Amino acid sequence: IGPKPLAGQRVLITAGGTVERIDPVRYITNDSSGKMGFAIAEAARDRGAEVTLVCGRTEATPPHGVNVIRTDSALRMRDEVMSRLDGTDVVIKAAAVADYRPASRADQKIKKTSDLLTLELVRNPDILQEVGEWKEARGGGPFVVGFAAETTDVEKHALDKLARKKCDLIVANNVAEAGAGFGAETNIVSVYGRGGFAEHLPQMTKRAVAERLLDIVRDARKGSSER
Numbered sequence: 425i426g427p428k429p430l431a432g433q434r435v436l437i438t439a440g441g442t443v444e445r446i447d448p449v450r451y452i453t454n455d456s457s458g459k460m461g462f463a464i465a466e467a468a469r470d471r472g473a474e475v476t477l478v479c480g481r482t483e484a485t486p487p488h489g490v491n492v493i494r495t496d497s498a499l500r501m502r503d504e505v506m507s508r509l510d511g512t513d514v515v516i517k518a519a520a521v522a523d524y525r526p527a528s529r530a531d532q533k534i535k536k537t538s539d540l541l542t543l544e545l546v547r548n549p550d551i552l553q554e555v556g557e558w559k560e561a562r563g564g565g566p567f568v569v570g571f572a573a574e575t576t577d578v579e580k581h582a583l584d585k586l587a588r589k590k591c592d593l594i595v596a597n598n599v600a601e602a603g604a605g606f607g608a609e610t611n612i613v614s615v616y617g618r619g620g621f622a623e624h625l626p627q628m629t630k631r632a633v634a635e636r637l638l639d640i641v642r643d644a645r646k647g648s649s650e651r
């Protein structure tokens with residue numbers, strides 16, 4: 425048996441949902457369980473990669489044999505991801521990052537004082553886009569895979585995110601479909617890449633999606649190093 429295919433490769437994966445605090449007992453989050461990111465982490469680990477898993481809020485226990493970094497908010501997740509980019513070979517961003525956070529966090533539990541309470545939200549940084557920009561500014565860096573969670577016009581939105589967020593591949597899931605997306609054991613995805621690459625995967629376990637995705641990443645990296 426030869427060396428494992430990802431031996432010596434550093435792979436950074438994000439998983440789970442971010443948690444945006446309103447006050448000490450309340451927060452905004454989403455339905456991400458972390459399963460998709462965990463499945464990719466396991467698959468990369470089993471191929472011999474040195475895996476770092478940056479997690480937001482997750483339901484299940486992260487896999488063993490990987491370096492787990494716990495975060496909560498998008499701002500913390502951004503710091504953990506950006507500080508690890510140097511020396512990373514592949515970044516795969518399966519986390520569901522909140523696009524907005526409360527403009528301020530109350531130190532004390534917010535009291536019921538009126539019938540109407542307005543929560544002001546501000547835009548979070550786009551971590552995936554910052555990774556793409558970091559790479560562009562340096563003239564090189566990790567191979568970057570983003571996810572796209574959509575409910576309508578999946579291909580159109582995914583291709584827009586591929587270009588805007590400067591990734592090498594984007595994995596689109598229609599999260600309104602049964603058996604796909606948030607919390608499910610299975611997923612149904614389409615993977616889009618530069619130069620018109622498109623592959624549609626039927627419903628399969630998240631682990632099977634992860635295995636096929638790592639094959640696509642391997643082939644795309646091989647192709648870009650041969651050009």
Ligand code: PMT
Binds near residue numbers: 440498549553574
């Ligand atoms: O965790 P599971 O329950 O298994 O569910 C899996 C999943 C549905 C969460 C996963 O398959 C998925 O689609 N993850 C991406 C969810 C998401 O945030 O999609 P988006 O279309 O809003 O974002 C596109 C990409 O930009 C994602 O790679 C996301 O990590 C990234 N992003 C988004 C916003 C932001 N502020 N920073 C980011 O980095």
